[in-house]
Amino acid sequence: MWIVASDIDGTLTGDRDSLNRLASRLRGLREAGELLLIYSTGRRLEQVIAGVAEEGLPEPDAVLCQVGTEIYVSPLTEHAQPMAVWREKLLAEYSRQEAVSFLKGIEGLVMQPSEFNTELKTSCFLDGCPKPDDAADEIRRRIELYTDRYQVVWSSGRDLDILPASSGKGKAIRFLVERQGLAPDRVVVAGDTGNDATMFVEFLKGVVVANARRELLEFADSLAGGDVYIARKPYAAGVEEGLEYFGVFNSSAS
């Protein structure tokens, strides 16, 4: 059994033909009981469900939404509730009011729409700031004394999230994998931007698609000890290339 934990936007999506090809191979593995498919995304659950219906995404077994602050397991319906034990663990360390206070007075900062701001995720856009990277650094500096409870995720030169310290894509996947009694060394992660970086920290096997943002490529380069595959192809074709590299498609895994 392999566990593939992939970002969606810019990693699986971007080229429909290559997604269709990858999706059919993943469906085959899943139906053979050889694959657990997890999406790890900034999307909300209903956007993931719409993606399965309309964008050709293969049906997943679990979805980690809102950058790993919500975990959903099948059956995945629009009325599904996030896993309570994960939510309660994160609520114990996180105060949205305090998180918002770290963003005060940053010139040019714009809050993201309310559906991307939740009790466990405080998210803004910094691309309207005079110097977005400096603004992100300033927010990190403000949180420095509180990193036992908060973390900053800076992605795509635009999106900044303040999340509970125990959350994020990588830690959410680890929580789910351990809870289901699965082997962490059978996990392969895939991503394209900075908010995927925590997955590469938590797991040794990872695929960076060719269209990845430099922030993730540089981060992947800096990792020691892991086995990060930088694909030659973009989007789903790159994910497919990486999964081949790790042997995920070799049938009848023991």
Ligand SMILES: [Mg+2]
């Ligand atoms: Mg992405």
